[in-house]
Amino acid sequence: MSSRPERLDYVDSCNAGLQMHFEKNPVLIESAIYAENNFFWVNPSAGITPDMFIERLNGTAIYESGTMLNSPSQSGWHTVDVLAEYNAVNDPDLLSDVGWTPTLFIDFLETQDVIPAVESGAGPFNW
DSSP states (O other): OOOSOSOOOEEEEOTTSOEEEESOEEEETTOOEEEESOEEEOOGGGOOOGGGGEEEEBOOBEEEESOEEEOSSSSSEEEOOHHHHHHHHSSSOOBSOOSOOOOSOOOOOOGGGHHHHHHHHOSTTOO
16 A cells, blocks of 8 residues: 555646646556656645656656756755656666657757746736
């Protein structure tokens, strides 16, 4: 029995300029998730840790890089290796090689630029 909360309400502000509320990032059977430059804003009192951002549903691999998390650091942000955090507290470990690299994309924002871009250009009041 897991001690994890049934529903995790954290927000991922992604490069597409969307804010998504989601429960977890499930790694499904035969999935090949490639996650890059994501920002998570988590209420520090919620007890949500980076290892909870991934849920394994019989999948074996997820690539992630450039993930940042708000924190009480001097800058207010810090980089976190979500896969390493997950693997540190879960067995079996997930692999980082998903067998592909995106080739069809336009420029990505740097992770630290995602929040201002979302806040200034997304939502019903910013059309």
